[in-house]
Structures are given as structure tokens and as C-alpha cells.
Amino acid sequence: MNLTKKIVVLGGAVAGVTTAIGLKKLGFDVSIIYKKRAFTAYEGFSQKTKEGFSLMGCKNSVKLLNIKSLRNSNWAGMQSKINYEYVVCRDDFDKALLEDAKEYKINLIKGRVLDQREVGNKIIIRYKSDKEEFIDADFIVDARGRFTPFKAEYYTGPKSFSLLQELEMPNAVQSKTSIDSIQDGWVWQAYVGKNKGYIQFSCDEQSANKISSFEDVKQYLKNEKIDLWSLRNCKIKGKIVKRDSYCKIHKTIISDKMILVGDSASSIDPLSGNGVFQALSMSSIAPYVINTILNKSLNKEIAKEFYKKRVNYIFNKFSKVGKEFYCMEKRFSSSFWTKRQSWPKLQKEEFKSVQIANYAVVKDNFIEPKEVVITENNPMGIYFLEDLEVVELVKYCLQNKTEKAIAFIDNFCKGLDEKKALMLRSWLLKEKIITI
Ligand SMILES: Cc1cc2nc3c(=O)[nH]c(=O)nc-3n(C[C@H](O)[C@H](O)[C@H](O)COP(=O)(O)OP(=O)(O)OC[C@H]3O[C@@H](n4cnc5c(N)ncnc54)[C@H](O)[C@@H]3O)c2cc1C
Incomplete structure (x- = not known):
């Protein structure tokens, strides 16, 4: 029944590929339009996230989650080696995910999505590969992450940006990460083996606007009493990248023809360290929601409401986790901290009874x-x-x-x-x- 229904997924990273695999398992005709991400980023995944990929059958990508890095936390003046994380280069991980998609016989189209419009019952997607091309679909999944083109339609938290710098660390030995809270934000450092290191400084919009090179970041960090171990004997690799990293949730995440999955629907502060898990929480249910919309119109509205509620729930849950981390820091009173310690405004919901x-x-x-x-x-x-x-x-x-x-x-x-x-x-x- 589903073989004749064409679904096109826009964006081929975590949310896009895992949703596509779920749809393919339901028998749909699935294509992904993908393009390489705009910059190199390293991120840490939890054990739960790794298990999520395994459950979804992403064998090639799970293989990259093989080295556990000890995570040193120096947060709010307290030190702990709290747990481990699997650090990955997101470019490599995207490639492995596309390999997974290929094994599920998903049609992969390299190109940049330009726009889409409805024509009768179909949606026509315009994209650019070598030349401008079109593909039609019965339904589309927008998984273009924070780059999805609906920026004005979001509810957002305080604006944060992260400055990312790749490093060459020839003398480092053991894979590890650290996180430190500082006066104007927080710093995540990682050594991932094979001489590759990384440093990420997350701060508010005002500070980020003053930074145009890694020298500027160093100026910011120079008076901080933290161990900048990744910068010892390192070489700067490539240019600094500025990435928006604030919490946002789209006001319209689902319609009869389109669903937003992953960061394009809602993205959280990287401090809660769970963005990819959040994307998986959406992609694990999205295929069933789409299946209901396309095949059981009687339950279509229930399915849409179910998805909206879930996404809102996940967003609120992780925004709250982020706020709790920010609230732990009592040493600084800069606007970076005060803003994040008071967002989101939560109404205390008393649980009454089962x-x-x-x-x-x-x-x-x-x-x-x-x-x-x-x-x-x-x-x-x-x-x-x-x-x-x-x-x-x-x-x-x-x-x-x-x-x-x-x-x-x-x-x-x-x-x-x-x-x-x-x-x-x-x-x-x-x-x-x-x-x-
Ligand atoms: C600074 C920072 C640090 C983070 N650190 C962590 C971390 O340590 N751990 C963690 O779990 N999460 C982390 N996150 C969150 C994590 O990056 C996201 O939650 C996750 O990547 C969401 O996956 P996604 O597939 O929805 O979007 P993305 O990973 O952003 O993927 C979107 C894909 O769509 C493609 N695309 C975009 N536009 C188009 C277009 N027009 N046409 C075709 N393709 C397009 C992109 O190239 C990309 O491949 C961090 C986020 C930030 C900002």
C-alpha cells in the first residue's frame, strides 16, 4: 500500500536518516536530499544516544561510537569526572548515516533544497545539484536542522552562540573532554585521538559579535582560571566557526503534507548535551505519525496532536535541564548567567494523582x-x-x-x-x- 507513496526527506543527518529508515521499514518510497554540513563540528553522545542508533538499525554509524572519552566537569566551582561520552566528528557521522540509509535502499540525492510548493495533491521540491532539478512528493520531512528556513516562526530562549575551533594536538595521548563554566559562558574541550582536538566557547550574542578570530576567543579566556589543556602545544586548524546554539521551537511543526523533525522542529541548548537524543526521540515516532496521516485519515488529527505534544514535552524537559545547570553557577552575575537562570519561566505543576x-x-x-x-x-x-x-x-x-x-x-x-x-x-x- 505504501510503495506508491513518495516521501522526500530534506536533510540527511541524524533526524533525516533515522526518520527515512523508519519510513522505509513501513514500506514507503523514500528519498533523501542531502548536502554536506557547512562546517566541521565535534559533539559528545551519551550511551543512551548510542543505544538509540542501535535500535534504529544504524550499524555503520554506531561503529563510530566506539571510544569512550572521560568527561571532566568543572562546573560552578565543583570538579568531577562525571561520566563518559562518545565524541564524534559530525561530518564522519553523517557519512556513516548515509551508508546506513543506502543499506536500507533509500534513494539518496545529493543537492541543496531550494524551496517547495504544493501543486494539486503533490508537493514539488526544487533543489540544486549540478543544475536545478525538481522532485515531487506526497509528503515531506523537513530535517534541515537549525538551517530550516522558518526562522521568524520560532519561540526562542536567550540567544547563545558557540565559537568552534578545530585543533591539532600532536602531544595528546588519551581521548578526553572537559567542560568549564566561566564569567561569560562555558567552554568544552575535546581530544579525540589521531592528533585531533577541539574547543568550543559558548556565549551570548553580544560577546559572539565581538569575536571574529580565534585570537579574540583567547582574549576572552585569558583571565579565566581554567585549565585550557587543549591549547597547550596545539596548532589552530582552519578558521573559527560561529554556530547559533539557542533553544527554539517552531510554532508549526506538522501539517497534512509536512513534518519537521529534529533541530528543524525544536533545538535545545547544547549544555543539556542531548540534542541528538532529542532528534532521535522525534524520529522514532515521526514515521508512525506520517503513516497515520497518509493511511488512516480518521486518526489524522489525533496523530498530529500526539506529535505536537511530544515535541513540546521534549523541548520543555530539556530546556528545564539546561536551566538547572545554569542555576547551579552562583559565582557570576553577568547577563549571560542571569538571563539563562531565568529562562524558561516555568509554572510549577503540582502532580495530583495517578x-x-x-x-x-x-x-x-x-x-x-x-x-x-x-x-x-x-x-x-x-x-x-x-x-x-x-x-x-x-x-x-x-x-x-x-x-x-x-x-x-x-x-x-x-x-x-x-x-x-x-x-x-x-x-x-x-x-x-x-x-x-
Ligand atoms: C554548538 C553546539 C554543540 C552541540 N553539541 C552537542 C553534543 O555534544 N551532543 C548532542 O547530542 N547534541 C549536540 N548539539 C545538538 C545537535 O547538533 C543537534 O541536536 C543535532 O545535530 C540535530 O540533528 P538534525 O539531524 O536535526 O540536524 P543537523 O545535524 O543540523 O542536520 C541537518 C542536515 O540538513 C542539511 N541541510 C541543511 N540545509 C539543507 C538544504 N537546504 N538542503 C539539503 N540539506 C540541507 C545539513 O547539511 C545537515 O546535514 C549541539 C548543538 C550545537 C549548536
Whole structure:
């Protein structure tokens, strides 16, 4: 059924490729129009992010996440070697992702998307490869990251920019990263092996406007009492790059013909270190949303609402994480810190009680209206706990006295292996669905 439906994905990085793979698995005719990213950037991915790529079947890209770098944090005057991250060069990672796409037999078109317009039931996309070309689609996925051309239509946080500099570090030995908070922003340094190093200074718009070379960055950093280990015996490689890095969310992220996925829908402050995970959270559900829009028009609006709510939830969650990090820093009172310590303005939402609500879930490759369990830790609702359908069980627990509820749970657990039963019982207790 889906073979005759053409979906064109604009942008071939994390969000674009993983959404395309999900769509291909559903049988759609999928093409990606991709172009090389405009600059070299290194980023750190978490273990959870690596697992996300594995789950999506991105074998070639996962292979690049093989070296764990120890992450040294010198934040708000406190030092810790908190955890590890996998540092990748995003150019290399994009290439590996396109290899993954090729293995799924996705049609790859090298070119720069210029614009698109609706003609009848179709969308015609204009792009430039060697010459100007056109391709038509039934639906498009915009995964052009922060470069997506809807800039005026965003809700944004305080404007931050990151200055990126590649380095050659011939004397470095062990892969590692560090993060330091300073008077006018924060600094991330990385050594990734093979003499390759990197430094990233994130600051506000005013400071960024004063910087046009790496010498300017050094001026900024020279009075800071931090260990600029990456700059010892290093050689500057290429020019400094300025990259916008503020939180933003698009006001219209989905329509009957188009969906925005990844940074093009919403992007978060790199401080929360989870941008790629955020993109995967969207691309893991987007194919089912599109499948519903194109094949189950009865549930189309529910699917769109489901996607909007999810994206908003993810954005709010990670913006809050970023704010919490900024709030930890009490030593500086510059506008960089005060602005970020007061954004976003959050209304404290008191969690009242566990409840069953009508919502929507992914089921059999579609978005369907369903009753879900809302708990303090699952504000978006939960239908499956791993592979266990828990709604009826929770309903029973909420409607009956503890003794009866426990007997019901015992019975429910009879068919489960010990580990799963323990996991279920712990969850019921943790979410205060039963109290003993
Ligand atoms: C300074 C900074 C540091 C960050 N550090 C981290 C980090 O350490 N860890 C982390 O998880 N996240 C980090 N992030 C966030 C992360 O970069 C993004 O969340 C992630 O890249 C989103 O993926 P995406 O596929 O949506 O967009 P992108 O990775 O931006 O990909 C968009 C793709 O679309 C292509 N494209 C753009 N325009 C066109 C066009 N007209 N035609 C065709 N193709 C086009 C681009 O070339 C690119 O390949 C950081 C972000 C910033 C700004």
C-alpha cells in the first residue's frame, strides 16, 4: 500500500536518516536530499544516544561510537569526572548515516533544497545539484536542522552562540573532554585521538559579535582560571566557526503534507548535551505519525496532536535541564548567567494523582487513541511498560482496596518471569499506584 507513496526527506543527518529508515521499514518510497554540513563540528553522545542508533538499525554509524572519552566537569566551582561520552566528528557521522540509509535502499540525492510548493495533491521540491532539478512528493520531512528556513516562526530562549575551533594536538595521548563554566559562558574541550582536538566557547550574542578570530576567543579566556589543556602545544586548524546554539521551537511543526523533525522542529541548548537524543526521540515516532496521516485519515488529527505534544514535552524537559545547570553557577552575575537562570519561566505543576486518561499511543505502526496511565514520572502517559499492557491492571488497583489490588497483581505476575514481575511491582510502588 505504501510503495506508491513518495516521501522526500530534506536533510540527511541524524533526524533525516533515522526518520527515512523508519519510513522505509513501513514500506514507503523514500528519498533523501542531502548536502554536506557547512562546517566541521565535534559533539559528545551519551550511551543512551548510542543505544538509540542501535535500535534504529544504524550499524555503520554506531561503529563510530566506539571510544569512550572521560568527561571532566568543572562546573560552578565543583570538579568531577562525571561520566563518559562518545565524541564524534559530525561530518564522519553523517557519512556513516548515509551508508546506513543506502543499506536500507533509500534513494539518496545529493543537492541543496531550494524551496517547495504544493501543486494539486503533490508537493514539488526544487533543489540544486549540478543544475536545478525538481522532485515531487506526497509528503515531506523537513530535517534541515537549525538551517530550516522558518526562522521568524520560532519561540526562542536567550540567544547563545558557540565559537568552534578545530585543533591539532600532536602531544595528546588519551581521548578526553572537559567542560568549564566561566564569567561569560562555558567552554568544552575535546581530544579525540589521531592528533585531533577541539574547543568550543559558548556565549551570548553580544560577546559572539565581538569575536571574529580565534585570537579574540583567547582574549576572552585569558583571565579565566581554567585549565585550557587543549591549547597547550596545539596548532589552530582552519578558521573559527560561529554556530547559533539557542533553544527554539517552531510554532508549526506538522501539517497534512509536512513534518519537521529534529533541530528543524525544536533545538535545545547544547549544555543539556542531548540534542541528538532529542532528534532521535522525534524520529522514532515521526514515521508512525506520517503513516497515520497518509493511511488512516480518521486518526489524522489525533496523530498530529500526539506529535505536537511530544515535541513540546521534549523541548520543555530539556530546556528545564539546561536551566538547572545554569542555576547551579552562583559565582557570576553577568547577563549571560542571569538571563539563562531565568529562562524558561516555568509554572510549577503540582502532580495530583495517578490517573487513566484518553490519549494516543503507537500501536501496529499507527497512532491510535487509547487510554493510558498518567503518573508523576510518565506525564505523557504509558500504555506498555516494556511489553506489558498495564492500563487494566492500574485501573483495577486504583478502583480497589490495597489487599484486593495486591491479590490482582500477584495473579497478573503469575504468567511473568521473575525479573519482569519484579520490574512491574517496583514500578507500581514507585509511581504510588499501590502503597504498602
Ligand atoms: C554548538 C553546539 C554543540 C552541540 N553539541 C552537542 C553534543 O555534544 N551532543 C548532542 O547530542 N547534541 C549536540 N548539539 C545538538 C545537535 O547538533 C543537534 O541536536 C543535532 O545535530 C540535530 O540533528 P538534525 O539531524 O536535526 O540536524 P543537523 O545535524 O543540523 O542536520 C541537518 C542536515 O540538513 C542539511 N541541510 C541543511 N540545509 C539543507 C538544504 N537546504 N538542503 C539539503 N540539506 C540541507 C545539513 O547539511 C545537515 O546535514 C549541539 C548543538 C550545537 C549548536
